[in-house]
Amino acid sequence: MVKKMTSKRSRSKKVETCKQATSLIMDYLTGEMNSMTKRAFEEHLSFCPDCIAFLRTYKKTIQAVQSFFDTIPLKKKGFQQTLKRKLKKKIN
Amino acid sequence: MIIIASLTTTVAFIKYLIYFSIFFRFSSFGYTREVKLKTKPGAGFKQITKTKEKLAEKNEQILIKGIKAGDQKSFEVFFDRYFSKVYSLAFKFLGNAADAEDIVQEVFLLVYKKANTFKGRSQFSTWLYRITVNTALARLRQRKKEDKVFVEEYMPKFNNDGYHFVRPVVDWSQDVDKIVTNKQLLNIVKNTIDQLQPLDKAVVILSDFEERTNREIATALGLSVQAVKARLHRARLFLRGKLAVHLGHSPT
Numbered sequence: 001m002v003k004k005m006t007s008k009r010s011r012s013k014k015v016e017t018c019k020q021a022t023s024l025i026m027d028y029l030t031g032e033m034n035s036m037t038k039r040a041f042e043e044h045l046s047f048c049p050d051c052i053a054f055l056r057t058y059k060k061t062i063q064a065v066q067s068f069f070d071t072i073p074l075k076k077k078g079f080q081q082t083l084k085r086k087l088k089k090k091i092n
Numbered sequence: 093m094i095i096i097a098s099l100t101t102t103v104a105f106i107k108y109l110i111y112f113s114i115f116f117r118f119s120s121f122g123y124t125r126e127v128k129l130k131t132k133p134g135a136g137f138k139q140i141t142k143t144k145e146k147l148a149e150k151n152e153q154i155l156i157k158g159i160k161a162g163d164q165k166s167f168e169v170f171f172d173r174y175f176s177k178v179y180s181l182a183f184k185f186l187g188n189a190a191d192a193e194d195i196v197q198e199v200f201l202l203v204y205k206k207a208n209t210f211k212g213r214s215q216f217s218t219w220l221y222r223i224t225v226n227t228a229l230a231r232l233r234q235r236k237k238e239d240k241v242f243v244e245e246y247m248p249k250f251n252n253d254g255y256h257f258v259r260p261v262v263d264w265s266q267d268v269d270k271i272v273t274n275k276q277l278l279n280i281v282k283n284t285i286d287q288l289q290p291l292d293k294a295v296v297i298l299s300d301f302e303e304r305t306n307r308e309i310a311t312a313l314g315l316s317v318q319a320v321k322a323r324l325h326r327a328r329l330f331l332r333g334k335l336a337v338h339l340g341h342s343p344t
Protein backbone atom coordinates (compact mmCIF):
# COMPACT_ATOMS: atom_id res chain seq x y z
CA MET A 1 0.00 0.00 0.00
CA VAL A 2 2.78 2.35 0.97
CA LYS A 3 4.64 1.37 -2.15
CA LYS A 4 1.64 2.24 -4.30
CA MET A 5 1.38 5.67 -2.75
CA THR A 6 5.03 6.38 -3.27
CA SER A 7 4.76 5.60 -6.93
CA LYS A 8 1.80 7.93 -7.22
CA ARG A 9 3.58 10.77 -5.47
CA SER A 10 6.76 10.49 -7.43
CA ARG A 11 5.19 11.35 -10.74
CA SER A 12 7.73 14.08 -11.34
CA LYS A 13 9.39 13.86 -14.72
CA LYS A 14 13.06 13.84 -15.51
CA VAL A 15 14.45 16.79 -17.42
CA GLU A 16 17.88 15.67 -18.50
CA THR A 17 17.76 16.54 -22.16
CA CYS A 18 16.56 19.34 -24.41
CA LYS A 19 14.10 16.87 -25.92
CA GLN A 20 12.49 16.32 -22.53
CA ALA A 21 12.53 20.03 -21.73
CA THR A 22 10.86 20.90 -25.04
CA SER A 23 8.09 18.39 -24.46
CA LEU A 24 7.34 20.05 -21.11
CA ILE A 25 7.22 23.69 -22.25
CA MET A 26 3.45 23.85 -22.33
CA ASP A 27 3.01 22.36 -18.88
CA TYR A 28 5.61 24.79 -17.61
CA LEU A 29 3.82 27.79 -19.08
CA THR A 30 0.43 26.79 -17.72
CA GLY A 31 1.86 25.70 -14.37
CA GLU A 32 0.60 22.15 -14.86
CA MET A 33 3.75 20.77 -13.37
CA ASN A 34 4.61 19.53 -9.90
CA SER A 35 7.31 21.38 -8.03
CA MET A 36 9.90 18.62 -8.52
CA THR A 37 9.49 18.67 -12.28
CA LYS A 38 9.46 22.44 -12.29
CA ARG A 39 12.72 22.53 -10.41
CA ALA A 40 14.26 20.00 -12.79
CA PHE A 41 12.99 21.98 -15.80
CA GLU A 42 14.42 25.22 -14.49
CA GLU A 43 17.67 23.54 -13.59
CA HIS A 44 18.04 22.35 -17.18
CA LEU A 45 17.35 25.87 -18.38
CA SER A 46 19.96 27.28 -16.02
CA PHE A 47 22.73 25.65 -18.01
CA CYS A 48 21.10 25.36 -21.43
CA PRO A 49 20.95 28.62 -23.43
CA ASP A 50 19.43 26.66 -26.33
CA CYS A 51 16.36 25.74 -24.32
CA ILE A 52 16.08 29.29 -22.97
CA ALA A 53 16.07 30.56 -26.55
CA PHE A 54 13.55 27.91 -27.51
CA LEU A 55 11.24 28.80 -24.62
CA ARG A 56 11.40 32.53 -25.41
CA THR A 57 10.65 32.06 -29.08
CA TYR A 58 7.82 29.66 -28.21
CA LYS A 59 6.27 32.31 -25.98
CA LYS A 60 6.78 34.95 -28.65
CA THR A 61 4.92 32.71 -31.07
CA ILE A 62 1.89 32.57 -28.77
CA GLN A 63 2.01 36.36 -28.51
CA ALA A 64 2.12 36.72 -32.28
CA VAL A 65 -0.90 34.44 -32.65
CA GLN A 66 -2.84 36.42 -30.07
CA SER A 67 -2.04 39.74 -31.70
CA PHE A 68 -3.18 38.30 -35.02
CA PHE A 69 -6.54 37.30 -33.57
CA ASP A 70 -6.90 40.77 -32.11
CA THR A 71 -6.73 42.38 -35.54
CA ILE A 72 -9.86 40.71 -36.85
CA PRO A 73 -12.48 43.45 -36.91
CA LEU A 74 -15.97 43.22 -35.50
CA LYS A 75 -18.94 43.91 -37.70
CA LYS A 76 -20.93 47.09 -37.54
CA LYS A 77 -24.38 47.32 -36.03
CA GLY A 78 -26.08 47.69 -39.42
CA PHE A 79 -24.78 44.34 -40.54
CA GLN A 80 -26.16 42.69 -37.44
CA GLN A 81 -29.63 44.10 -38.11
CA THR A 82 -29.61 42.99 -41.75
CA LEU A 83 -28.65 39.51 -40.71
CA LYS A 84 -31.35 39.45 -38.08
CA ARG A 85 -33.95 40.37 -40.67
CA LYS A 86 -32.77 37.58 -42.94
CA LEU A 87 -33.00 35.12 -40.07
CA LYS A 88 -36.51 36.20 -39.13
CA LYS A 89 -37.65 35.54 -42.67
CA LYS A 90 -36.20 32.05 -42.51
CA ILE A 91 -37.92 31.34 -39.25
CA ASN A 92 -41.36 32.36 -40.45
CA MET B 93 -1.41 0.34 10.62
CA ILE B 94 -1.61 3.70 12.34
CA ILE B 95 1.31 4.86 10.25
CA ILE B 96 -0.45 3.77 7.08
CA ALA B 97 -3.63 5.49 8.17
CA SER B 98 -1.86 8.75 8.87
CA LEU B 99 -0.02 8.45 5.59
CA THR B 100 -3.35 8.04 3.81
CA THR B 101 -4.62 11.19 5.47
CA THR B 102 -1.50 13.07 4.43
CA VAL B 103 -1.88 11.90 0.86
CA ALA B 104 -5.52 12.92 0.88
CA PHE B 105 -4.53 16.32 2.14
CA ILE B 106 -1.87 16.71 -0.53
CA LYS B 107 -4.42 15.69 -3.18
CA TYR B 108 -6.76 18.31 -1.84
CA LEU B 109 -4.01 20.89 -2.11
CA ILE B 110 -3.36 19.86 -5.69
CA TYR B 111 -7.04 20.14 -6.62
CA PHE B 112 -7.13 23.51 -4.97
CA SER B 113 -4.14 24.72 -6.93
CA ILE B 114 -5.69 23.39 -10.14
CA PHE B 115 -8.81 25.37 -9.38
CA PHE B 116 -6.76 28.50 -8.90
CA ARG B 117 -4.85 27.97 -12.07
CA PHE B 118 -8.03 27.72 -14.09
CA SER B 119 -9.47 30.75 -12.44
CA SER B 120 -7.01 33.16 -14.01
CA PHE B 121 -5.22 33.95 -10.76
CA GLY B 122 -2.38 31.58 -11.26
CA TYR B 123 0.07 30.82 -13.99
CA THR B 124 -2.39 31.23 -16.82
CA ARG B 125 -1.49 34.89 -16.84
CA GLU B 126 1.98 34.03 -17.99
CA VAL B 127 0.80 32.18 -21.08
CA LYS B 128 -2.26 34.23 -21.77
CA LEU B 129 -0.05 37.15 -22.50
CA LYS B 130 -2.83 39.32 -23.70
CA THR B 131 -6.30 39.47 -22.31
CA LYS B 132 -8.81 41.34 -24.35
CA PRO B 133 -11.87 42.22 -22.28
CA GLY B 134 -15.11 41.20 -23.87
CA ALA B 135 -13.42 39.28 -26.63
CA GLY B 136 -14.66 35.78 -25.95
CA PHE B 137 -17.74 34.01 -24.69
CA LYS B 138 -16.17 33.77 -21.33
CA GLN B 139 -15.73 37.30 -20.16
CA ILE B 140 -18.67 38.07 -17.98
CA THR B 141 -17.79 39.63 -14.67
CA LYS B 142 -18.69 37.70 -11.54
CA THR B 143 -21.21 40.24 -10.29
CA LYS B 144 -23.13 40.26 -13.51
CA GLU B 145 -23.07 36.52 -13.80
CA LYS B 146 -26.06 35.73 -11.63
CA LEU B 147 -28.32 38.32 -13.14
CA ALA B 148 -27.30 37.27 -16.63
CA GLU B 149 -28.05 33.66 -15.77
CA LYS B 150 -31.54 34.52 -14.62
CA ASN B 151 -32.20 36.56 -17.74
CA GLU B 152 -30.86 33.74 -19.81
CA GLN B 153 -33.31 31.29 -18.27
CA ILE B 154 -36.22 33.56 -19.15
CA LEU B 155 -34.89 33.86 -22.69
CA ILE B 156 -34.52 30.11 -23.07
CA LYS B 157 -38.10 29.59 -21.97
CA GLY B 158 -39.19 32.14 -24.58
CA ILE B 159 -37.16 30.57 -27.35
CA LYS B 160 -38.42 27.10 -26.47
CA ALA B 161 -41.98 28.43 -26.70
CA GLY B 162 -41.18 29.86 -30.13
CA ASP B 163 -41.34 33.48 -29.00
CA GLN B 164 -39.66 35.59 -31.63
CA LYS B 165 -38.91 38.53 -29.39
CA SER B 166 -36.91 36.31 -27.04
CA PHE B 167 -35.04 34.97 -30.01
CA GLU B 168 -34.20 38.48 -31.19
CA VAL B 169 -32.89 39.50 -27.79
CA PHE B 170 -30.84 36.35 -27.71
CA PHE B 171 -29.51 37.05 -31.19
CA ASP B 172 -28.49 40.60 -30.26
CA ARG B 173 -26.79 39.39 -27.14
CA TYR B 174 -24.67 36.73 -28.78
CA PHE B 175 -24.31 37.88 -32.36
CA SER B 176 -20.85 39.42 -32.12
CA LYS B 177 -19.45 36.51 -30.16
CA VAL B 178 -20.70 33.92 -32.62
CA TYR B 179 -19.65 36.07 -35.55
CA SER B 180 -16.13 36.77 -34.35
CA LEU B 181 -15.52 33.14 -33.46
CA ALA B 182 -16.80 32.02 -36.86
CA PHE B 183 -14.59 34.63 -38.53
CA LYS B 184 -11.52 33.28 -36.73
CA PHE B 185 -12.26 29.82 -38.02
CA LEU B 186 -13.05 30.73 -41.60
CA GLY B 187 -11.13 33.93 -42.19
CA ASN B 188 -13.73 35.80 -44.24
CA ALA B 189 -16.97 37.69 -43.71
CA ALA B 190 -19.12 35.72 -46.16
CA ASP B 191 -18.44 32.36 -44.52
CA ALA B 192 -18.74 33.85 -41.05
CA GLU B 193 -22.16 35.24 -41.99
CA ASP B 194 -23.28 31.81 -43.18
CA ILE B 195 -22.16 30.25 -39.94
CA VAL B 196 -24.00 32.86 -37.88
CA GLN B 197 -27.23 32.10 -39.72
CA GLU B 198 -26.76 28.37 -39.47
CA VAL B 199 -25.98 28.54 -35.76
CA PHE B 200 -28.93 30.73 -34.77
CA LEU B 201 -31.33 28.73 -36.88
CA LEU B 202 -30.12 25.60 -35.14
CA VAL B 203 -30.64 27.26 -31.79
CA TYR B 204 -34.17 28.22 -32.73
CA LYS B 205 -35.05 24.78 -34.02
CA LYS B 206 -33.25 22.75 -31.40
CA ALA B 207 -33.86 24.84 -28.29
CA ASN B 208 -36.16 22.12 -27.03
CA THR B 209 -33.37 19.58 -27.04
CA PHE B 210 -31.37 21.77 -24.66
CA LYS B 211 -31.43 19.89 -21.39
CA GLY B 212 -30.19 22.63 -19.10
CA ARG B 213 -27.36 20.58 -17.67
CA SER B 214 -24.92 23.14 -19.01
CA GLN B 215 -25.41 26.85 -19.52
CA PHE B 216 -27.25 27.86 -22.63
CA SER B 217 -24.28 29.98 -23.68
CA THR B 218 -22.04 26.92 -23.37
CA TRP B 219 -24.43 25.01 -25.58
CA LEU B 220 -24.42 27.83 -28.12
CA TYR B 221 -20.65 27.93 -27.97
CA ARG B 222 -20.40 24.23 -28.73
CA ILE B 223 -22.79 24.56 -31.65
CA THR B 224 -20.76 27.45 -33.04
CA VAL B 225 -17.45 25.63 -32.73
CA ASN B 226 -18.76 22.49 -34.38
CA THR B 227 -20.61 24.26 -37.18
CA ALA B 228 -17.51 26.31 -38.00
CA LEU B 229 -15.29 23.25 -37.80
CA ALA B 230 -17.57 21.30 -40.12
CA ARG B 231 -17.41 24.11 -42.67
CA LEU B 232 -13.65 24.25 -42.38
CA ARG B 233 -13.44 20.53 -43.08
CA GLN B 234 -15.50 20.88 -46.24
CA ARG B 235 -12.90 23.15 -47.77
CA LYS B 236 -10.69 21.79 -50.46
CA LYS B 237 -7.41 20.57 -49.05
CA GLU B 238 -4.49 22.81 -49.88
CA ASP B 239 -1.14 21.45 -50.96
CA LYS B 240 0.40 19.07 -48.51
CA VAL B 241 2.11 20.86 -45.69
CA PHE B 242 5.29 19.35 -44.35
CA VAL B 243 4.75 19.94 -40.68
CA GLU B 244 7.60 17.60 -39.73
CA GLU B 245 10.15 19.95 -41.26
CA TYR B 246 9.27 22.59 -38.73
CA MET B 247 9.41 20.42 -35.64
CA PRO B 248 12.40 20.66 -33.32
CA LYS B 249 15.07 18.02 -33.97
CA PHE B 250 17.34 16.44 -31.42
CA ASN B 251 20.57 14.48 -31.44
CA ASN B 252 20.71 10.98 -30.06
CA ASP B 253 21.91 12.40 -26.76
CA GLY B 254 18.70 14.45 -26.58
CA TYR B 255 20.29 17.84 -27.16
CA HIS B 256 19.15 20.26 -29.85
CA PHE B 257 20.32 19.15 -33.29
CA VAL B 258 21.02 22.67 -34.54
CA ARG B 259 22.98 24.67 -32.01
CA PRO B 260 22.90 27.35 -30.92
CA VAL B 261 19.15 27.83 -30.96
CA VAL B 262 18.75 31.49 -31.84
CA ASP B 263 16.62 33.62 -29.57
CA TRP B 264 14.83 35.79 -32.11
CA SER B 265 12.01 36.75 -29.74
CA GLN B 266 13.29 40.30 -29.35
CA ASP B 267 14.16 40.75 -33.03
CA VAL B 268 10.79 39.94 -34.53
CA ASP B 269 9.51 43.49 -34.32
CA LYS B 270 12.75 44.87 -35.75
CA ILE B 271 13.01 42.52 -38.69
CA VAL B 272 9.45 42.38 -39.96
CA THR B 273 6.71 44.97 -39.83
CA ASN B 274 3.69 44.17 -37.75
CA LYS B 275 1.70 43.65 -40.93
CA GLN B 276 4.22 41.15 -42.28
CA LEU B 277 4.23 39.29 -39.01
CA LEU B 278 0.45 39.05 -38.96
CA ASN B 279 0.48 37.80 -42.55
CA ILE B 280 2.93 35.06 -41.71
CA VAL B 281 0.80 34.04 -38.74
CA LYS B 282 -2.38 34.08 -40.82
CA ASN B 283 -0.90 31.95 -43.60
CA THR B 284 0.52 29.48 -41.14
CA ILE B 285 -2.70 29.16 -39.18
CA ASP B 286 -4.50 28.49 -42.47
CA GLN B 287 -2.11 25.62 -43.13
CA LEU B 288 -3.06 23.86 -39.91
CA GLN B 289 -5.44 20.91 -39.97
CA PRO B 290 -8.98 22.05 -39.11
CA LEU B 291 -8.92 20.46 -35.69
CA ASP B 292 -5.51 21.94 -34.84
CA LYS B 293 -6.71 25.32 -35.99
CA ALA B 294 -9.76 24.98 -33.76
CA VAL B 295 -7.59 24.14 -30.77
CA VAL B 296 -5.37 27.18 -31.37
CA ILE B 297 -8.35 29.53 -31.75
CA LEU B 298 -10.08 28.25 -28.64
CA SER B 299 -6.91 28.43 -26.59
CA ASP B 300 -5.27 31.63 -27.77
CA PHE B 301 -8.27 33.69 -28.73
CA GLU B 302 -11.07 32.34 -26.59
CA GLU B 303 -8.70 31.67 -23.70
CA ARG B 304 -10.40 28.39 -22.89
CA THR B 305 -8.78 25.83 -20.64
CA ASN B 306 -7.61 22.57 -22.19
CA ARG B 307 -10.47 20.78 -20.46
CA GLU B 308 -13.07 23.13 -21.92
CA ILE B 309 -11.56 22.73 -25.38
CA ALA B 310 -11.57 18.98 -24.97
CA THR B 311 -15.28 19.04 -24.10
CA ALA B 312 -16.21 21.35 -26.97
CA LEU B 313 -14.35 19.29 -29.56
CA GLY B 314 -14.91 15.82 -28.14
CA LEU B 315 -11.21 15.16 -27.59
CA SER B 316 -9.25 14.03 -24.56
CA VAL B 317 -7.33 16.66 -22.63
CA GLN B 318 -4.10 14.91 -23.62
CA ALA B 319 -5.05 15.11 -27.28
CA VAL B 320 -5.82 18.81 -26.97
CA LYS B 321 -2.45 19.45 -25.36
CA ALA B 322 -0.61 17.44 -27.98
CA ARG B 323 -2.35 19.23 -30.84
CA LEU B 324 -1.81 22.65 -29.31
CA HIS B 325 1.87 22.00 -28.69
CA ARG B 326 2.41 20.67 -32.19
CA ALA B 327 0.57 23.61 -33.76
CA ARG B 328 2.65 26.06 -31.77
CA LEU B 329 5.88 24.31 -32.71
CA PHE B 330 4.82 24.52 -36.35
CA LEU B 331 4.00 28.21 -36.03
CA ARG B 332 7.26 28.81 -34.22
CA GLY B 333 9.21 26.97 -36.90
CA LYS B 334 7.54 28.97 -39.66
CA LEU B 335 8.30 32.24 -37.90
CA ALA B 336 11.92 31.18 -37.39
CA VAL B 337 12.33 30.40 -41.09
CA HIS B 338 10.83 33.74 -42.08
CA LEU B 339 13.34 35.44 -39.82
CA GLY B 340 16.20 33.54 -41.40
CA HIS B 341 16.83 30.96 -38.71
CA SER B 342 16.60 27.21 -38.44
CA PRO B 343 13.10 26.04 -37.57
CA THR B 344 14.42 23.24 -35.40
Ligand SMILES: [Zn+2]
Pocket residue numbers: 017018019021044048050051256
Ligand atom coordinates in the same frame (compact mmCIF):
# COMPACT_ATOMS: atom_id res chain seq x y z
ZN1 LIG C 1 18.30 22.17 -23.36
